[in-house]
Amino acid sequence: MTFFLEVVIGGLLAGVMYALVALGFVLIYKASGVFNFAQGAMVFFAALTFVSLMERGWNIWLALAVTLAAMVLLGILTERIVLRPLINQPPITLFMATIGLTFVLEGLSQLLWGSQPHGLELGIPDVPIEWLSEKWNMNISQFDLFAAFVAGVLVAVLALLFQKTRIGRALRAVADDHQAALAVGIPLQHIWAIVWATAGFVALVAGVMWGVRNGVQYALTFVALKALPVLILGGFESIAGAIIGGLIIGASEKVAEVYLGPYVGGGIESWFAYVVALLFLLVRPEGLFGEKHIDRV
Amino acid sequence: MLYREAGQFRSTYAEDQQIFPIRQDRIAMAALLVVAFVAVPLFGDQYWLSAILTPFLILALAALGLNILTGYAGQLSLGTAAFMGIGAFMAYNAMLRVPHMPILGGFIVGGLSAAAVGIVFGLPSLRIKGFYLAVATLACQFFVLWALNRVGWFSNYSSSGVISAQQIQLFGYPIVTPEAKYLLTLGVVVVMALAAKNLMRSETGRAFMAVRDMDVAASVIGIPMMKTKLLAFAISSFYCGVAGALYAYTYLGTVEPEAFTLDLSFRVLFMIIIGGVGSILGSFLGAAFITLFPIFLNLASKWLEHALGIEMSHAVVSNTEAMIFGALIILFLIVEPNGLARLWQITKEKLRLWPFPH
Numbered sequence: 001m002t003f004f005l006e007v008v009i010g011g012l013l014a015g016v017m018y019a020l021v022a023l024g025f026v027l028i029y030k031a032s033g034v035f036n037f038a039q040g041a042m043v044f045f046a047a048l049t050f051v052s053l054m055e056r057g058w059n060i061w062l063a064l065a066v067t068l069a070a071m072v073l074l075g076i077l078t079e080r081i082v083l084r085p086l087i088n089q090p091p092i093t094l095f096m097a098t099i100g101l102t103f104v105l106e107g108l109s110q111l112l113w114g115s116q117p118h119g120l121e122l123g124i125p126d127v128p129i130e131w132l133s134e135k136w137n138m139n140i141s142q143f144d145l146f147a148a149f150v151a152g153v154l155v156a157v158l159a160l161l162f163q164k165t166r167i168g169r170a171l172r173a174v175a176d177d178h179q180a181a182l183a184v185g186i187p188l189q190h191i192w193a194i195v196w197a198t199a200g201f202v203a204l205v206a207g208v209m210w211g212v213r214n215g216v217q218y219a220l221t222f223v224a225l226k227a228l229p230v231l232i233l234g235g236f237e238s239i240a241g242a243i244i245g246g247l248i249i250g251a252s253e254k255v256a257e258v259y260l261g262p263y264v265g266g267g268i269e270s271w272f273a274y275v276v277a278l279l280f281l282l283v284r285p286e287g288l289f290g291e292k293h294i295d296r297v
Numbered sequence: 298m299l300y301r302e303a304g305q306f307r308s309t310y311a312e313d314q315q316i317f318p319i320r321q322d323r324i325a326m327a328a329l330l331v332v333a334f335v336a337v338p339l340f341g342d343q344y345w346l347s348a349i350l351t352p353f354l355i356l357a358l359a360a361l362g363l364n365i366l367t368g369y370a371g372q373l374s375l376g377t378a379a380f381m382g383i384g385a386f387m388a389y390n391a392m393l394r395v396p397h398m399p400i401l402g403g404f405i406v407g408g409l410s411a412a413a414v415g416i417v418f419g420l421p422s423l424r425i426k427g428f429y430l431a432v433a434t435l436a437c438q439f440f441v442l443w444a445l446n447r448v449g450w451f452s453n454y455s456s457s458g459v460i461s462a463q464q465i466q467l468f469g470y471p472i473v474t475p476e477a478k479y480l481l482t483l484g485v486v487v488v489m490a491l492a493a494k495n496l497m498r499s500e501t502g503r504a505f506m507a508v509r510d511m512d513v514a515a516s517v518i519g520i521p522m523m524k525t526k527l528l529a530f531a532i533s534s535f536y537c538g539v540a541g542a543l544y545a546y547t548y549l550g551t552v553e554p555e556a557f558t559l560d561l562s563f564r565v566l567f568m569i570i571i572g573g574v575g576s577i578l579g580s581f582l583g584a585a586f587i588t589l590f591p592i593f594l595n596l597a598s599k600w601l602e603h604a605l606g607i608e609m610s611h612a613v614v615s616n617t618e619a620m621i622f623g624a625l626i627i628l629f630l631i632v633e634p635n636g637l638a639r640l641w642q643i644t645k646e647k648l649r650l651w652p653f654p655h
Binding site: 035081082085086089090091092093095096097099100101102103104105106107108110111114115225228229231232236264267268270271274275277278281282285286287295296 | 373421424425426427428429431432433435436439440442443446447512513559563566567570574612613616617618619620622623624625626627630631634
């Protein structure tokens with residue numbers, strides 16, 4: 001029983017990490033209807049920039065600030081160069097453009113900082129919490145808890161931003177209808193730049209967390225593929241959905257890996273999350289918290 | 298001046314409905330086929346045949362398959378490479394396990410198996426659409442690759458996972474030289490492209506397009522949603538499956554799961570986006586562009602190194618290439634979102650009026 005609990009909790013905490021990446025997708029989709037495939041590359045770019053600055057002896061806060069500035073700049077540039085000329089194009093065109101952006105970002109980050117893997121240390125040890133493992137014989141990593149806390153704070157801040165502020169209202173209006181938002185005087189370009197910059201910030205947080213966990217290397221871009229099932233499970237438009245989806249995916253994936261994996265030869269983590277998400281979709285086609293689409297002829 | 302249809306009268310329905318109603322188009326197409334079937338194998342050098350033209354044709358076929366699903370029926374799929382993998386492995390198994398299996402029979406078995414898998418993974422499309430569906434097809438991509446890696450039956454319990462494809466022969470004539478492999482590929486691709494062109498002009502094709510444009514409206518006017526969507530998945534996967542079998546037999550010479558990763562899916566998707574979504578010609582143009590562009594880029598970087606007299610490291614070159622590739626895709630989407638096929642159409646319309654456009 002303790003082992004099962006340990007597996008579930010470990011899975012839930014891993015799910016939080018997926019949710020961190022999924023959040024970036026949700027933000028951009030919610031505000032602009034763009035399925036931003038470059039989110040994984042943005043995570044990689046942010047993490048690599050941050051770790052490279054740290055390795056050059058920069059102060060951690062300074063490195064964080066500079067990376068954040070770079071991500072904001074990246075967001076603004078993306079809006080200017082990629083999105084603005086593509087206004088009013090069908091969603092698939094925008095999606096393809098973000099795949100192109102993925103190539104550019106991956107090339108750019110490795111061109112700037114080299115392609116060798118880096119370790120990242122934040123001073124929070126990735127070791128089991130002592131009293132838990134003594135008392136309950138459970139191994140729960142201290143760092144995972146920290147990551148969960150960060151994700152929680154991030155979600156709270158984003159939810160506040162979306163629900164309570166003027167910018168948040170504008171973001172929701174733009175998501176609802178580009179043209180109507182323009183008509184009531186919401187500056188579409190500014191809103192998009194803000195959203196992409198925010199997504200850049202989320203990517204930075206996710207990149208740092210994943211970097212500490214797995215090291216900063218090219219494989220970080222595949223983290224995005226892990227976030228996709230979370231995304232469709234939770235619904236593209238829902239911040240809460242990203243978190244809940246992440247938790248479900250993380251827990252079920254770990255449980256399946258431990259209890260089902262040995263029977264089918266292991267390695268099922270590459271697809272299991274997708275199948276779980278797919279099963280959910282068959283019941284709720286718009287994800288758990290996605291907006292219901294009503295088709296009209 | 299040369300490209301004018303004045304004086305060409307169509308007096309029967311058959312003439313009116315032919316694929317190339319303009320005589321100049323027919324002549325150009327015939328000339329192209331003659332060049333492809335006769336001149337290229339006679340005069341092309343081995344490197345071009347085996348490393349560029351054959352993969353170009355195969356990827357064009359895969360792009361055609363994806364275009365049927367995404368371009369005509371409107372169902373975005375990211376699982377193309379998985380269907381190709383199924384085609385390759387099932388063709389291998391058919392050749393291995395059925396005695397005296399002709400190679401074309403193997404290709405058909407590969408295609409049909411891919412079609413069956415396509416139908417299974419197309420089932421969610423009845424409930425979900427758009428990007429949700431795209432992500433769902435990723436499930437297919439990962440699951441199939443996993444199965445090909447883990448289930449020993451597919452690779453005949455080979456320990457390395459990389460199997461060399463069997464020696465193939467067509468009607469007793471062994472296909473070993475690059476010329477023969479190229480001709481076999483070309484033959485299959487031409488026949489299947491013609492079939493696709495005709496299929497898309499038929500009732501089925503029109504049903505696909507109706508579903509693409511608005512599926513609710515299509516079902517209201519009596520198009521059976523389930524049959525149409527699943528048929529689109531089946532046909533598209535069949536094309537991809539055959540392309541995968543060709544990829545293994547006439548291009549790689551090996552059958553291995555590593556050849557059919559997500560990267561390949563994306564490459565094929567790029568082809569139809571750059572070539573033109575919902576266009577048979579576009580599949581070919583896009584495939585040509587995506588196959589030739591990296592080679593061109595490579596040559597350009599070599600030339601640049603030479604001209605500037607500097608030595609660029611391999612990493613710098615490959616990263617720069619990735620960046621240019623990505624930037625070019627974005628540029629393409631901005632300049633001509635409808636792809637190369639649309640550019641070709643515009644050119645033709647201009648040509649008909651040239652040199653007196655008024």
